[in-house]
Amino acid sequence: MSALQYLSDGFLLALQWHNLLYAFIGVLIGTAVGVLPGIGPMSGVALLLPVTSSLTSGSSPEEAAASAIILLAGVYYGAMYGGSTTSILLNTPGESSSVVTTLDGYQMAKQGRAGSALSIAAIGSFFAGLVALIALVFLAQPLAEVALSFGPAEYFSLMVLGLCAVSGLGGKSMTKALIMTIFGLLLATIGIDSVSGVSRFTFDIPDLYQGLEFLTIAVGLFALGEVFKTIMEDNGGAQDIIRVGRVLPTRQDLKDSAAPIARGSVLGFFIGVLPGAGATLASFFSYIMEKKLSKHPERFGKGAIEGVAGPESANNGASGGAMVPLLTLGIPGSGTTAILMGALLMYNVQPGPLLFSDHPQVAWGLIASMFIGNVMLLLLNMPLVKVFAKIIDTPSQYLLPMIIAISVFGVYAVQVSTFDLILLLICGIAGYYLAKNDFPLAPLVLGLVLGPMIENNMRRALTTSNGDFMVFINKPISATFLVIAVLWLVIPMLLKMRGKKVIINEEG
Numbered sequence: 001m002s003a004l005q006y007l008s009d010g011f012l013l014a015l016q017w018h019n020l021l022y023a024f025i026g027v028l029i030g031t032a033v034g035v036l037p038g039i040g041p042m043s044g045v046a047l048l049l050p051v052t053s054s055l056t057s058g059s060s061p062e063e064a065a066a067s068a069i070i071l072l073a074g075v076y077y078g079a080m081y082g083g084s085t086t087s088i089l090l091n092t093p094g095e096s097s098s099v100v101t102t103l104d105g106y107q108m109a110k111q112g113r114a115g116s117a118l119s120i121a122a123i124g125s126f127f128a129g130l131v132a133l134i135a136l137v138f139l140a141q142p143l144a145e146v147a148l149s150f151g152p153a154e155y156f157s158l159m160v161l162g163l164c165a166v167s168g169l170g171g172k173s174m175t176k177a178l179i180m181t182i183f184g185l186l187l188a189t190i191g192i193d194s195v196s197g198v199s200r201f202t203f204d205i206p207d208l209y210q211g212l213e214f215l216t217i218a219v220g221l222f223a224l225g226e227v228f229k230t231i232m233e234d235n236g237g238a239q240d241i242i243r244v245g246r247v248l249p250t251r252q253d254l255k256d257s258a259a260p261i262a263r264g265s266v267l268g269f270f271i272g273v274l275p276g277a278g279a280t281l282a283s284f285f286s287y288i289m290e291k292k293l294s295k296h297p298e299r300f301g302k303g304a305i306e307g308v309a310g311p312e313s314a315n316n317g318a319s320g321g322a323m324v325p326l327l328t329l330g331i332p333g334s335g336t337t338a339i340l341m342g343a344l345l346m347y348n349v350q351p352g353p354l355l356f357s358d359h360p361q362v363a364w365g366l367i368a369s370m371f372i373g374n375v376m377l378l379l380l381n382m383p384l385v386k387v388f389a390k391i392i393d394t395p396s397q398y399l400l401p402m403i404i405a406i407s408v409f410g411v412y413a414v415q416v417s418t419f420d421l422i423l424l425l426i427c428g429i430a431g432y433y434l435a436k437n438d439f440p441l442a443p444l445v446l447g448l449v450l451g452p453m454i455e456n457n458m459r460r461a462l463t464t465s466n467g468d469f470m471v472f473i474n475k476p477i478s479a480t481f482l483v484i485a486v487l488w489l490v491i492p493m494l495l496k497m498r499g500k501k502v503i504i505n506e507e508g
Contacts, residue, residue, distance in 0.1 A: 010364030022071040030078020034094045041079035042336045065347035066365040084121040092223035097279035097315035104307030116249040122381040124313035128265035129374035132320020152460035157481035164485040184447020207419035220427025228432035257309035264313030272321020279318035286314035
């Protein structure tokens with residue numbers, strides 16, 4: 001049987017009324033989970049895991065497993081949609097991969113283009129979901145074999161490249177961007193070392209033993225930082241209310257977004273295939289690529305619609321790509337796919353090379369339901385664009401308490417710790433002063449996300465090579481990534497020095 005024949009059988013299962021209901025419930029809960037900062041897709045899927053056993057009782061074991069995974073997968077990619085909403089409207093990232101969306105999405109909202117930003121985010125997410133699923137149907141097996149060829153040395157070098165590339169988000173000063181990147185890496189080392197068991201930079205404070213919660217830092221820097229900016233720089237409180245303006249994208253918006261959506265979808269999928277790389281790295285890479293390719297890079301960070309279209313497409317493409325190693329190799333590429341794998345094992349379905357032959361109903365039913373779920377998400381989100389966009393109409397005396405409440409609830413819900421609330425406040429103050437002095441916040445966030453992955457992969461690579469650092473150079477893919485990373489830093493510096501010499505010669 002061909003892939004298309006298997007897919008049509010999957011649609012027969014996914015279009016059963018109860019599976020349609022599970023897919024709808026999944027994407028609805030996922031959207032809500034994405035909107036609320038701190039919960040995230042991983043927590044959302046984990047919370048629903050016990051519920052699936054009662055939802056699917058009375059079915060055959062194969063159908064029960066398919067129904068459960070359809071519901072949980074709906075939460076996963078629904079959260080990728082929802083995360084952009086508060087990023088655009090309130091500068092509050094719903095989950096980690098939506099951090100990049102705040103850079104231009106929130107600026108668009110302040111300019112009265114919230115509706116366009118939300119619509120493009122929904123359209124980009126839908127298109128990326130379709131691209132990822134079509135690629136999943138036809139390319140899953142060969143791509144899984146390519147992903148297996150990536151060892152710890154290649155992952156280390158890829159993430160170093162990501163950190164060097166993020167210097168492109170540094171605005172006027174690459175030095176400030178690199179300082180923030182290093183600071184993010186330093187924050188990532190706080191906690192108990194997973195290998196040696198030694199506590200690092202904890203100062204005997206028990207709350208620091210498990211490290212700093214990523215979303216506490218991100219929500220503090222972006223959301224509370226914006227709150228403090230509004231409070232400190234507001235002149236008397238009788239300011240004009242920001243108007244929403246048009247709720248759907250203009251023809252020019254669609255034209256400007258088409259190429260970034262296509263590029264972000266493809267890039268996101270291929271990065272998602274690599275276990276551990278994830279949607280956050282995909283969205284950062286997409287933003288960097290769009291800024292490099294743009295004829296007007298100076299518009300980025302000031303409300304460029306490409307800065308919303310590319311990253312939002314990339315993070316949804318990555319969520320589809322992450323299904324490739326999960327389904328074909330039994331290797332979860334992220335925390336959320338690890339929970340999905342646990343759900344499959346709970347129903348005695350072993351993900352891996354034999355999944356498509358031993359449990360075709362589950363595998364193809366899931367893929368078909370993701371097509372249906374993407375359509376549901378578009379139909380669900382597009383009518384709500386107008387409703388969501390009205391949030392930005394709210395006067396600041398009502399909007400600021402709402403942002404603070406969402407931030408506090410989201411952060412407290414993760415670990416139920418007052419320490420996280422204190423850290424949230426500190427990060428909010430730091431975010432205000434850093435942004436005021438032109439220190440970019442995005443590199444710090446990426447350093448914090450990639451820090452543990454870089455450290456773990458570096459250790460694994462050095463363990464396999466008996467401590468020989470040449471392992472990063474001897475492997476061709478790893479060496480290529482490192483060379484690109486060095487060039488990414490060196491070329492702008494050389495061009496800057498050359499420009500200064502030209503100016504000096506002209507003045508002389």
